Amino acid sequence: MSNTVRFAAVGLDHAHIHGQVAGLIAAGAEFVAMATDDWSAAIAQQVRERYPDVPVVEDVDELISTDGIDLIVTAGVPDRRGPIAVAALRAGKDVVTDKPGCVSFAQLEEIEKAVAESGRFWSVTFSERFEVRCAIKAGELVRAGRIGTVVQTLGLGPHRVGDRGHLGGGAGRPDWFYDKSRYGGILVDIASHQIDQFLWYTGSRTAEVVASSVGNFANPETPGLQDFGDLLLRSESAQGYVRVDWYTPAGLPTWGDGRLMILGTDGYIELRKYVDIEGRPGGDHLFIADQDGTHYVDCSDVELTYYDDLVRDVQERTSTAAPQEHTFETTRLALTAQQQAVIRGAAE
Structure with a gap:
């Protein structure tokens, strides 16, 4: 992995993606690509307008599997965030997702398995x-x-x-x-x-x-x-x-x-x-x-410091932005x- 963290945005359905992308860029990460299920969504159109030089990939699965990307960030429709995270984790990428990170116990179980098997982290942006x-x-x-x-x-x-x-x-x-x-x-x-x-x-x-x-x-x-x-x-x-x-x-x-x-x-x-x-x-x-x-x-x-901590966690394999078990427990209690x-x- 290069010293600069390279990230892609997958799922552009909620306005929280603006803060996530801007926060990662401000922390020194490089925005290298974007993909989403519905390019007609108002938020997706805004992201394209704000970052016209960032490549657009039409197929979500193709972008998730692309080599050379360290981190996937998503604010897709909530029921899509879990599957996007699991696919990204299994592709060897860390994941930052808007809340809620998933919408069912079955999705949470799949995420926990993927985290354990991949050694990558799953962070939910509790922006409040x-x-x-x-x-x-x-x-x-x-x-x-x-x-x-x-x-x-x-x-x-x-x-x-x-x-x-x-x-x-x-x-x-x-x-x-x-x-x-x-x-x-x-x-x-x-x-x-x-x-x-x-x-x-x-x-x-x-x-x-x-x-x-x-x-x-x-x-x-x-x-x-x-x-x-x-x-x-x-x-x-x-x-x-x-x-x-x-x-x-x-x-x-x-x-x-x-x-x-x-x-x-x-x-x-x-x-x-x-x-x-x-x-x-x-x-x-x-x-x-x-x-x-x-x-x-x-x-x-x-x-x-959340986004700075995230970038450092990707680089150094630490857990300073949010302890993984804390994120799991918060999600379990909400479900x-x-x-x-x-x-x-x-x-x-």
Whole structure:
């Protein structure tokens, strides 16, 4: 393998691919080719326009098997991400996938086998932690013992159905967005972010799903869209509550008021990741209350290292971006919560 990491993008269906590709390039990796199942998708067209000099390969399998590529990155339709990852791993390539990394236990089992057999890694881009400066800062404060022992997290992940950034300027959400078998269900799709954060901030290696539910309360004309979900988690040392939804009102100036509360025995931290309503402009707001008082922490200079760590992991065969077992456990818990969920309202 050359010193420069060469990567290809396979599956260009979700806007998260923009951040993944840009992050890898900024970390020094070389974007050498792209392929996808549907070139008519708005996001695929955007990627071609942004990187006109990157070769286009019409056949996905052909690109995956091409020699001289170290890493495959994908933000394909969620039910395609697992098969793409397995094929890439078996072709001797590391994999970085948008969340959810897969949509079924069968897919996860195939990925785990392929990782074990190939010696390559499978990383899921949990962007609500990896790409959020206040979330990184919160981890530093927790590890430093600023709020004592963390005993509970409360993670909120609201989204907006009509957000143009996620649509890539397209006319509307694609058909697969309303098909649970394709996107995996709201707990698999969105709540994987909050599950990742629960495990990470509490230092839990594993956990159990105590209870979960999904519903469709505002979109009965599209019952395949689960527009609400919640779940309770418990580990040996901590508890967690997660709520996700598609109810962000048009009046909010961003796609969702993502929030995280981290409760410790000596204080607590609250993150307002993307907006502080009627407060400070911009995002990355971190508030902390401890034994000394209340504080606002400026996170503007916090370094985001996920993509740099990924490139180094490819080069040095390390696991610094995200421990492999952590990624597996996060995915397992999301799948378990989805499978066990009580279904309410018009949801299928």
